[in-house]
Amino acid sequence: MEKIQHDDSSKLFVPDFLIIGAQKCGTTSLYNYLIQHPQIIPAQTKEIHFFDIHFNKGWEWYCRQFPLALKPKENGITGEASPYYIFHPHAPNRIFDLMPKVKLIILLRNPVDRAYSHYHLIGRMGKETLSFKAAIQKEESRLKPELKRMLENENYHSTTYQYYSYLARGRYVEQLKTWMNLFPKEQFLIIQSEEFYCNPANTFQRVLEFLGLPRYDLTYYKKDNNGDYPELDLQLRNELAEYFKPFNLELYKYLGADFGW
Incomplete structure (x- = not known):
């Protein structure tokens, strides 16, 4: 972890990695796996939301959200996971200005499934009263x-x-x-959520390798934040698949990887 020295002689630690998104793509599960590694020191909470919601609280406030980093384990690292970062218009530049060398982890899920899961999350929060179809029609x-x-x-x-x-x-x-217009591509690890769900152990090892950490096997790979809701209407699913098709094709070309959505 990189130490920052301040006028009061306190030592604060800059996070080594951020899971920046996307929402409803497995970020909670992945973060909970990572903080079980003996060399990863957890943040005070998984989602600090500094670079999107709480930026006015200041840099030192953010660094102090990693309290256990004051007594780091040997070769320990720390990080957090705020899945709104990837989508927030100001987060990329804020992060680049303050942490240009941070490693960035991104999970991407079939956007149709992601959207429908997101809709039900907001509904469970009591923040959405429209039907899914009406909500996406009104989105713009x-x-x-x-x-x-x-x-x-x-x-x-x-x-x-x-x-x-x-x-x-x-x-x-x-x-x-x-994001990639700011940060070099080698600072990103992009994970397909469906692959992560199918084989969390393998994906977990990929992430540890990306972070420069030794292999560590968990006894159990629990899937967090499972939603229980009806299946999406097939006609609407097909319409959304068509909507996302050009964006997905552009994504595959840009990354040189076909996720098969």
Whole structure:
């Protein structure tokens, strides 16, 4: 971990890695696996949301969200997972300005499944009253003015933009291009969620290798935040698959990997 020395002689630690998204793609499960590794020191909470929601609290506040890092284990590292980062318009530049060498982990799920899971999450929170079809039809009119306000005022926090971005968050290639225009590609590890769900042990080892850590096997790979909701109507699923098709094809070309969505 990189130490930052401040005027009060306290030592704060810059996170070595961030899981930046995407939401509803397995970030909680992956983070919970990682913090079981003996050389990974957990943050005070999985989702600190500094670079998207709490940026006005300041850099030292953020660093102090890693309290156990004050007594690091030998060769220990630390990090957090805030899946709104990948989608937030200001997060990429904020992170690059403060942590240009941080390692970035991204999980990507079939955007149709991701959107539907996201919708039910917001519904369980009591924040969505529309049907899924009505919500995605209304999405652009909900988000467009909020994004404008966010771009005009960096301190403006829009729960509308955060909650109701069902389709927009699944246009992954738009977001990745923004991030990869700032950070070199070798600082990213991109994981397909479906592969992670099918074989979490193998994916976990890939992440440890990316982080420069020795192999570590867990006894049990629990899947967190499982949602229980009805299957998506087949006609609407097919319509959304067509909607996402050009974005997915552009993503495959950009990354040189076909996720088969």
